[in-house]
Amino acid sequence: MKDFLLIFRTDIAAMPKRSPEEMQASTKRWMDWIGGIAAQNKLTDRGNRLVQTGKVLNPGNVITDGPYMEIKESIVGYSIVKANTEEEATELAKGCPILSAGGNVEIREISVL
Amino acid sequence: MQQAELIPHLFRTEYRKIVSVLCKLFGIDHIEIAEDIVSDTFLLASELWGLKGLPENPPAWLYTVAKNKTKDYLKRNTLFAQNISKEIKYTATTSEEIEIDLSIKNINDSQLAMMFVVCHPCNAAEAQIGLALNLLCGFGVDEIANAFLTNKTVIYKRLQRAKEKLRIEKIKIEQPTPSEINDRLPAVLTTLYLLFNEGYYSSGQDITLRQDLCLEGMRLTYMLIENEHLNQPEANALLSLMCFHSSRFDSRLNQYGEIVLYQDQDTDLWNQELIEKGEYFLNQASQGDTLSKYHLEAGIAYWHTIKADSEKKWESILFMYNHLLLIEYSPIAALNRTYALAKARGKKEAIIEAEKINLTGNHLYHSLLGELYTGIDNTKAIEHFHNALAFIKSTADKLIISNKILKLMEL
Numbered sequence: 001m002k003d004f005l006l007i008f009r010t011d012i013a014a015m016p017k018r019s020p021e022e023m024q025a026s027t028k029r030w031m032d033w034i035g036g037i038a039a040q041n042k043l044t045d046r047g048n049r050l051v052q053t054g055k056v057l058n059p060g061n062v063i064t065d066g067p068y069m070e071i072k073e074s075i076v077g078y079s080i081v082k083a084n085t086e087e088e089a090t091e092l093a094k095g096c097p098i099l100s101a102g103g104n105v106e107i108r109e110i111s112v113l
Numbered sequence: 114m115q116q117a118e119l120i121p122h123l124f125r126t127e128y129r130k131i132v133s134v135l136c137k138l139f140g141i142d143h144i145e146i147a148e149d150i151v152s153d154t155f156l157l158a159s160e161l162w163g164l165k166g167l168p169e170n171p172p173a174w175l176y177t178v179a180k181n182k183t184k185d186y187l188k189r190n191t192l193f194a195q196n197i198s199k200e201i202k203y204t205a206t207t208s209e210e211i212e213i214d215l216s217i218k219n220i221n222d223s224q225l226a227m228m229f230v231v232c233h234p235c236n237a238a239e240a241q242i243g244l245a246l247n248l249l250c251g252f253g254v255d256e257i258a259n260a261f262l263t264n265k266t267v268i269y270k271r272l273q274r275a276k277e278k279l280r281i282e283k284i285k286i287e288q289p290t291p292s293e294i295n296d297r298l299p300a301v302l303t304t305l306y307l308l309f310n311e312g313y314y315s316s317g318q319d320i321t322l323r324q325d326l327c328l329e330g331m332r333l334t335y336m337l338i339e340n341e342h343l344n345q346p347e348a349n350a351l352l353s354l355m356c357f358h359s360s361r362f363d364s365r366l367n368q369y370g371e372i373v374l375y376q377d378q379d380t381d382l383w384n385q386e387l388i389e390k391g392e393y394f395l396n397q398a399s400q401g402d403t404l405s406k407y408h409l410e411a412g413i414a415y416w417h418t419i420k421a422d423s424e425k426k427w428e429s430i431l432f433m434y435n436h437l438l439l440i441e442y443s444p445i446a447a448l449n450r451t452y453a454l455a456k457a458r459g460k461k462e463a464i465i466e467a468e469k470i471n472l473t474g475n476h477l478y479h480s481l482l483g484e485l486y487t488g489i490d491n492t493k494a495i496e497h498f499h500n501a502l503a504f505i506k507s508t509a510d511k512l513i514i515s516n517k518i519l520k521l522m523e524l
Contacts, residue, residue, distance in 0.1 A: 028432065032454075035435025039447035039470050046439050 001082040003044050003110040004089035008096065009073040010103030012052055029097040037081055037092050047079035073103065080110070119171065120159050127172055128155065128251035131179045133223035134215055136248070137286045138183075141230065141279050144248075150186060154179045176215045183213055224249065225340060226288045228333060229297055232304040235282045240275035241304045242311060247272055250329040259322055260311060291342050298343065302351050302407070305334050309355050313362075320370070324362060331355045338394075349398035350407035356391035357414035360384040372509045380420050388418045409437045413449075427457035444472050448481050460485045476504035480514060487521065495521050 018026070037043045052074075056066035067074040076098070083089035086109060093105040128151055135147035154175055168174040231244045239261075246252040246260065258268045289297045312326025334352045337343040364382035367373050395411050412433045416426050434450035447470050455463030464485050472478035479501035486494035498518045505511050 028428075031432055031435040035431075035438050035450060036466055036469070038435070038438035038442060039450050039466065041442045041447070041470075043439070043442070 001042075001084055003080050003112075004083055004086070004092075005108045005110055006047075006079045006081060006089075006093055006096070007075055007106040007108065008077045008079075008098040008103060009106065010076055010098055010101055011072045012074060012076065013072075014102060026097065026101075029100075033095050033097055034079065036095070037079075040092075042082045042092060043079070044082050045080040047077060049077040050075055052076075076103070119167070120155070120162070123158075123171055123175065124155055125251050127175050129249055130220045130224065131176065131215065132248060132251075133227045134213070134220055135179070135183060136230075137223040137226055138213065141284050141286055144276055144279075146186065148248075150182045151179055154182060180213045180215065221336070221339075222288060223286075225336065225343070226286050228301055228336070229289055230279060230284050230286050232301040233279065233282070233284050234300045235284070236275045236278050238304065238307055240271055240278075242308050243268060243271050244275050245304055245308055245333070246326075246329070249333060252329075256322065259319055260315070260326055262315070294342055294345070298337075298345060298347065301337070302334075302347055305330050305337075306351060306407070308333075309358075313358055320366065327355070327359050327362070331359070338397075346398045346401045346403040347405045347407050349394045350405055350411045353391045353394035353398055354407055354411040354414050356387045356394060357411065357418055360387035360391065360418065372513065374513065375417070378420075383418065391415065391418070404436075406437055406440050409433045409440070413437075422456065424457065427453055431457045444475055445477070448472070448475075448477050452481060452484075455485055460489055464489070474504060476501045476510070479504065483514075483517065487517075491521050491524060 034043065034046060038046075054066040056064045058064065081089060081092050083092060086107065089107050089109070093107055096105050098105060131151045131154070132147050135150060136144050139147055157178060158171075158175060162168070162171075227248060228245075231248055232241050234241075236244065243257055243261070246257050247254075252260075254265050254268050254272070257272075258265045261268065309327055309330030312323045312328075312330065315323060315326075331352065334348060334355060337345075337348045338352060360383050361375075361378065363384065364378040364380075365373055391411070392415070395408075395415060398408055398411065413430050416430050419426060431450065431453040434446060434453050437446050438450060451463050451467045451470060454466055464482075467478075467482055467485055470478070479497045483494045483497035483501060486497060488494075495518055498514050498521070501514050502511060502518075505514065
């Protein structure tokens with residue numbers, strides 16, 4: 001089996017402010033989804049979420065506030081899953097809660113150095 | 114207590130204490146000498162007490178005799194050593210002055226030190242459990258063989274090899290320093306967890322023996338908690354888990370020794386005192402921000418002490434199984450998670466997830482699918498129960514599944 005990086009992207013600005021109850025419900029959805037992958041023994045690394053703001057270092061030491069502001073969607077988190085093929089990995093990504101929050105999942109095979 | 118019962122009882126409680134103290138004194142190379150001295154002591158007790166009657170304080174008698182036998186051994190060893198090497202003679206002469214300390218404090222310290230030796234990961238889990246039963250619980254080779262459903266020779270060899278391994282690795286008999294505890298405690302907890310599970314889940318027929326294994330697992334875990342440095346959240350969580358599980362010990366088997374499923378158990382037989390202890394240790398375990406697999410399993414076990422189904426119960430159990438799987442995958446956790454999903458969200462959703470976990474060949478997997486399809490598609494349910502039967506070994510489990518098939522066929 002190969003490892004695939006799942007990259008979660010969404011437009012943070014478009015996300016509505018959520019109540020604590022909604023946040024808890026969201027945590028539960030994520031746990032259900034990732035738990036389902038773990039139950040298949042196909043989770044390599046649960047991964048992490050990313051803090052919303054950051055910096056981008058450009059050539060000539062030009063530093064801008066990141067993530068890339070010109071792109072609407074930014075990376076909010078990642079996980080690593082195990083699958084035999086890209087199709088299988090895509091199948092695992094289905095049901096990811098980011099999809100119902102207007103985001104998307106990018107599936108990329110990890111090519112081990 | 115009658116004398117006939119007294120010696121086996123003392124063997125259980127005192128053998129391990131004296132052995133631990135002597136092992137710590139002699140070092141890992143001479144575990145067998147320590148065992149021989151203590152066995153001789155008990156042999157002498159059974160001969161003399163029969164003739165002369167019981168001494169006033171039997172444990173104290175045992176301690177004194179064991180001390181004297183040890184001093185004799187060291188003296189004889191000195192004479193022996195003089196002929197061989199001056200260096201050995203030197204160490205032997207100083208050891209002659211060694212005080213054999215059988216105070217409660219030293220007994221406890223020695224037992225804890227031995228616990229860390231016995232649970233050393235250089236030995237396989239099975240060997241660790243064998244050693245623990247032998248050296249920490251005072252179980253004889255016979256009893257260990259019964260517990261593992263194997264013969265004496267296998268166990269004898271297993272123990273010999275395990276001791277040899279400890280010698281080769283030069284494992285020191287000492288308690289870990291506070292800074293080493295984080296590295297070494299997990300291995301000890303794992304062994305105690307397995308020891309308990311051996312008693313709780315094994316298919317051995319001897320119910321008393323299995324209960325003893327569980328009690329020993331709990332006793333040793335409690336010993337850790339009594340020590341201020343070892344009183345860690347994980348150890349408390351483990352003990353809590355053990356208390357919750359053993360609270361159902363009496364209700365798990367009926368008068369014919371058959372397994373009673375959770376939903377059919379008589380809650381009046383659940384041991385309320387153990388449930389309360391479980392809650393107490395779970396609270397203790399919640400201090401600090403550690404969340405180990407024992408915490409999650411204890412949490413799951415806690416919810417099982419409340420028999421009535423509720424959304425909150427099954428959502429909580431599902432959440433904890435999800436968490437548990439993130440810490441460590443195991444087929445049993447994957448199956449239980451799916452069962453919890455069915456309870457929390459309905460069978461249809463659970464069937465989709467169950468088909469994904471694909472544990473074909475595991476009888477519990479087929480049983481689960483049979484359970485999930487019951488009432489949804491009974492033909493498929495029967496098919497899955499039949500698949501389960503093909504992989505089940507224990508007669509008790511076969512009976513349960515056959516009954517389910519019969520019930521479905523009557524519909």
